[in-house]
Amino acid sequence: MDRKTIIYLVTWTLILAVFWLLLSGFFKPLLLSFGLASVVLVVVLVRRMDNTDNQPQKPSLSLPFFRYIAWLLGQIVLSSSQVAKLVWGSSKRLSPTTTKLPVAHIPEDSRVLYANSITMTPGTLSVDIDDNYVTVHALREDSIKSLQGGKMANSVANISGDKN
Amino acid sequence: MILETLSTILLISGAFFSLTGAIGLFKFPDFFTRVHAASVTDSIATILIISGLILRTDFDLVAIKLLFILVFLLLTSPTASHALAKSARHGGLLTLAEIRDTQNKDNG
Amino acid sequence: MLVLTATSVAILSVMALALARALKADTVYDRILGVNMVGTKTALFIAVMGFLGGRPDFLDIAIVYALINFIGMIAVLRFFEYTATDGEPGDKEQSS
Known part of the structure; x- marks a missing residue:
């Protein structure tokens, strides 16, 4: 894990977390923990898939x-x-x-x-x-x-x- | 008040464009041209109707959810159109010009 | 409120026209085109209905419907792409 990969993964984590919060709109502990679990799951999946196909997709919001x-x-x-x-x-x-x-x-x-x-x-x-x-x-x-x-x-x- | 009028205009023109696309589905001569008619309702009517609805919200989470629907529909509908046209072409469906060409070859 | 009703009626008639197109189509691709249009219009219709009934919760259903419609469309197209290349090219659908 070099520095570039970490920045890349953190960017995706932030985007997914904001996405979850905007879609749900609830701030109860139970629902927040569900959100955390799914964000972590998706980031792990993204990492594994990038290792397989070597085509990391940078979010291009310029x-x-x-x-x-x-x-x-x-x-x-x-x-x-x-x-x-x-x-x-x-x-x-x-x-x-x-x-x-x-x-x-x-x-x-x-x-x-x-x-x-x-x-x-x-x-x-x-x-x-x-x-x-x-x-x-x-x-x-x-x-x-x-x-x-x-x-x-x-x-x-x-x-x-x-x-x- | 201004927002309400603007949203009315957007919604009505969105409804008009969807009807246009539906009529084009019947009026256009072959499959590939009909896909164009359907893509009118997919792109412009979606944009107009969703933005008309956004102007009626209080610009809170509801507006953001509408924005998500808009982004999803705009991302997925051209992909679906492309997949449809591609599988029609690979399935051997000919365009109007190609049909005309084969007929000319048969006659002459 | 009147505008929302008019819009939902317009979307419903578009759906009816697309369904009619799908029913009296020449090729299987025309049918899929009609069904796809019904699907995207349904997502829009659910959103408009949510505003008409004053219940914006409907929007979640509209999001899910838009996604499911896309995945279903790709699945059906995959199926026909593989079966169509096995048959004769330009083969028109016989049963109608």
Whole structure:
């Protein structure tokens, strides 16, 4: 156990303890001891699993991450109104397309975030992901073009660049 | 009073977007486009309705619990959509463009 | 209060539409899509009902429902992903 591991485990203990307290809202000794027991159990499990797969997950709660989430919420509102227009309008304006976008330049941890963001914005849907490409299905060709512009990919790559 | 009006607007537009998604489920031509319609209700309607409810609380533990529901739903629903689309694609379901291509090949 | 009632009625009708979609679907994936939508809407509906009845305790049930719905969805998809690749590709569901 070096210093880094201890800091990592203490961070998770604090996060889990705050999570328990917020969910329960009771401060009776019995319930608090239940909370302590489950926090300790989960931290032990996290430690054992990290020893097995060697992929410790740092909680990535940095400022760029929250800025990215805010930007993503704005994108969701914009593209939702576009899809709503498509639903109520005539279905001839649909032009479904499938494309492959490169993900090789994005760090591995952040690819999940990237693919999830693509799916979360209505109008684009990540169908498949492998080492080099993510396959995207889009309702209209415009949305593929804006993804190819690479703004989202760059911001996702920036988050993890800050973290490491 | 302002909060109440704001929450009313958010709730009503959330209800509108969920209805939009449900109608899109019937209107869109194939499976992959229907997933898009469902993801509208999953993302924007959830955000709008939950934030409408948060504005009606006293900003105590209840608001935090609502925030947790929002985070859980926003994390899980794109993952579920992706898993659904992926297993449909691996199960051999074709998109509209691919169906058109195979028909053209058969005809010509 | 009226707004909450209107919202819950809207969510209920969305659930009814999704259920209808699931019942008259062409492929098994359309069915899962409809059922998934019913599940996420149920979590929202429980939350709105808690406010309508003035009992915010319902929110705990909504959290648990959201998590269980996700796990159930992944389990069902795993099952169909493995069985679907064994059959013919593009095989439409016969019984309906």
